[in-house]
Amino acid sequence: MESPLPEPEPLTSLIEALRRLPGVGVRSARRMAYHLLQYDISGADQLSRALASAVQGLRHCTRCNGFAEEEVCATCANPKRDPSLLCIVETPADQNMIESSHGYRGLYYVLMGRLTPLEGVGPQALQFDRLIQRVSDGVVQEVILATNFTAEGETTAHYLSELLRARGLTVSRLARGVPAGSELEYVDAGTIAWALMERRHT
């Protein structure tokens, strides 16, 4: 920041910190800082605490790789779920969408990303070895690839399909009921339920 004004240090630090949020530039960060400090001190306080407790209290579920407070998350620990089915999604938001379709009773694995070789995110960054370990428990029979229907999501699905079929697993992909080019998070639950039902084996 090229601020010629002797801005108080805590304000400068706050603006710098807000810029770490994705999609937030210096002007947005400034507006956010002013807004919080002027009109919503309790919001600033709440956000500070929520961040601290999330940093402290959240870890990755050792089974599905999603965010969890315990070693194993509630979904993975649920005995009513079918452990022979494993649905692979990019993010917890995608998992939420699939849950909201009420069309799936199996378990999940959250990649926490997608293959984007141009940005240096390869199989190693996404810890595919951990995924391989997860699907090799002898219980998982079928893996449903539910990555986004974007270029990167399709690439990830294709790569995983090769990888997992080579290990003798049945691999399927959500049916093309999901409009091509869109992201799961923005699709209505009915379409997702239909796509689950019509999933095709690859």
Added chain:
Amino acid sequence: MESPLPEPEPLTSLIEALRRLPGVGVRSARRMAYHLLQYDISGADQLSRALASAVQGLRHCTRCNGFAEEEVCATCANPKRDPSLLCIVETPADQNMIESSHGYRGLYYVLMGRLTPLEGVGPQALQFDRLIQRVSDGVVQEVILATNFTAEGETTAHYLSELLRARGLTVSRLARGVPAGSELEYVDAGTIAWALMERRHT
């Protein structure tokens, strides 16, 4: 949030807290939360601390109403500034822009907002009584109105002009060199310097 998934509590709280930021909806908040927790734990930590220390360490300068660590901010305490000139701005960002024009050596008063009657922000919410007290110190001779050249900014300037002239002060407005309809924060410093020079008395 209509999350059917048993989402870990710290994550839900973080998403809720991020939504307090201006212009951030539930989807953006989710993405921000995932991003911080997955790729930038140190950023989350930094933001948490910055918020806490800003909440703790910042207050309003008793003279200019801007953010300050001390009772009186560095600008107001600077003996080299001309105390007979008082420039009224909407936000600290606007003050920064005027400083960067190097065209002004007087003092400031930061409104921390503008008159927006439709949103219930009137003279009382902006503490105009405090401003009146500030300009009545017997030292201020001229007040320069540097609110934005938007509808609300013009309304605020008009209102303040009436209010302050009734108290025998010389009141001026930044010259119309600033393109109408735009906000100070986005104008180049040269234009602002010119507008300061050409300020017209109202």
